Every structure is written in C-alpha cells, then in structure tokens.
Amino acid sequence: MRPSIHCELVNGPFGDPAVYADIMFERRALLFDLGDIRELPPRKLLRVTHVFVSHTHMDHFSGFDHLLRLMLGREKTIALYGPAGFIDKVGHKLQAYTWNVIQNYAGNLVFDVYEVHDNGTLRNARFRSLSVFQPELQPDLHIKDDELTSCGAFKIRCAVLDHGIPCLGFALEEAAHVNVWKTKLDQLGLAVGPWLRDLKHAVLTGAPMNTPIRALKRSADGVMPVTLPFRDLCGLVQITAGQKIAYIVDVRYHPSNAERIQHLAFGADLLFIESPFLEADSAHAARKNHLTALQAGTLAAHAQVKQFLPFHFSPRYTDRGEALLEEAMRAFSGALKNAAIADG
Ligand SMILES: [Zn+2]
Known part of the structure; x- marks a missing residue:
C-alpha cells in the first residue's frame, strides 16, 4: 500500500525537533514543531499550510523566523497552532522586525494563529502583512473530542500535556486510505492522471453517485477526456483504514x-x-x-x-x-x- 503521508524527521535524533509531514495527494505539507528547519529546501517549505508547535522553548520554535523570511511577500495563509500564550509569542516575534515598506509587497502573507487551552477553548487571532502584522482577535472556538482542526482528508487531534508548562501532543489521522486498482482501470480503458485525485476526493467525502468526474480514456489517438458519473468509477478504488501519525515531545x-x-x-x-x-x-x-x-x-x-x-x-x-x-x-x-x- 502506498502511504499518502510521508514523514521526515528533519534534523535526525539529536537535532532540534521538527517533523515534516508531506501529504502527497493533496500537494500540501504540515510541520510538527518549528525547530531548526533550514535543512528543508524552499520548495518543500512552500507546501506547508499548517504548523503545529508543541511549546515555545527555543529549540521548538526558533525556525519561525526562517519560515517568515521565506514566505514574506507571497500570497499565502498559514495556520499555526500552539499552547496557551502562543498568540502573544507569535505577535512578539512579528513585532521584533521593522515593517515600514511591507505594504508595498505584492502578496498578503497571513498567519492564522490558534492557542489551545486545557478547558478546550481555542483562542485565535489573524496577523496579516497588509495590516503590518497587528493582531486581529477572532471569536473563540471550542475543541470537540480533542479534534483541533481538519484539512482535506485529515484531522489533527491534540492533548495538553505537562512539561512543567503546557506542551501539546498531536495526532494526524487520515479519514480513510484510498487505493486505485490499476488492473480495473486498464479493463475500463482509462488512463492514470490527475483526475484520480478528484475520484479519491469524491470517495473520501461521500459524494453523491451521480457526481460527474472528468476522467481520461485511452483511444487510438492517445488520451481523451471523458466525463463519467461517480457510480461508474467508485469500483476502481479500495478503501482501507487511514494512516495515523502521532507526535509527542517534552x-x-x-x-x-x-x-x-x-x-x-x-x-x-x-x-x-x-x-x-x-x-x-x-x-x-x-x-x-x-x-x-x-x-x-x-x-x-x-x-x-x-x-x-x-x-x-x-x-x-x-x-x-x-x-x-x-x-x-x-x-x-x-x-x-x-x-x-x-x-x-
Ligand atoms: Zn521544552
């Protein structure tokens, strides 16, 4: 079975903690902790949409500056999660720099920052480069059943743990794992291609059977687009239990x-x-x-x-x-x- 999450311990067992989780079919990546992340090439970091920080001891958070440096000027929104007090910590990091020309930059870089409290409250604030990274407090949210957030076919659960200070543990859970039967694809005369992502998405989200899917059919002239209802294609896939990755530090x-x-x-x-x-x-x-x-x-x-x-x-x-x-x-x-x- 080809895993859909590929995890990489960025700095080996002795380096600052950071795990890069590449969610291959969603073309996105998540980071668990922001220690030294300079080993990650920019093309990998630019895929990051969510960052989960266990706590803000320096070896887990100093990589924020590197991430900020790389993302600055780009049209990008990154969700950052951390323990109680995290919004202030991110705000202080952002306010450490001088931003007198930032409004001239083409892209609006946005950090949506969430902090987890032991009673299940999720405080959150938005920092936008267009607003010179002044915190814009948003209404509190509440965590249900440890579920911190979901993105695509994944959900992230968390636990508030004790490290002398609150420290978050995380679990990344895939709803289900979808594999495509290559032999069945061949029998229907269909070709592999990016459309399989739409098919997998339809399966994972329980799309109605008449949902049209734009597939690729083989013909004497090569590969032609063809639109088929989901019901004709759902037999091409096999669903197995999704992957689960957990991350516990400090x-x-x-x-x-x-x-x-x-x-x-x-x-x-x-x-x-x-x-x-x-x-x-x-x-x-x-x-x-x-x-x-x-x-x-x-x-x-x-x-x-x-x-x-x-x-x-x-x-x-x-x-x-x-x-x-x-x-x-x-x-x-x-x-x-x-x-x-x-x-x-
Ligand atoms: Zn620590």
Missing part, C-alpha cells in the same frame, strides 16, 4: 501524561516520541520534565503503536545514540510481552 512521566499520550497515540502507524535520557539518568530527566528512553518505549507499547521513532536525544549522549535507541526498543518489546502475559 513531557514528564506521570500517570496523567501517560494516560493522555496513550489515548492520543493509540494504534498509530508511526509515533514520534522524545527519548532524551537513559533510565540511569531518570532523576535528571524528571528534573528537566522529560522522558527517559525506557518510559518512551513503554508508552509506545501501551499505546499499541505499530512503529515508533525515538528522537530528541540529549547532547550528553552524542556518541551513545545507539544506547538510547536500544533502551527504547527493549522497553517497547518488553512491555508488549508483559502486556500479553497479563492479558493471558
């Missing part, structure tokens, strides 16, 4: 956090989870409000994720990244075994 290990993380990440195909310290240094990890690799592996196992990627390694283990990885993986398989024994 959290203390305690029952309330563990419960929220397991609920958010449950059954994920891939979990990115911080593993900064070895269990031997657990007192230090707790003092700094972080997980150990063993705790990360245990959480991943209890959340029954299919795959997990430990990252955000502390520089104190620069030559010992393998040890963190091994400890996390051992905890993952060990906890799974213990769970199986307990169930049995």
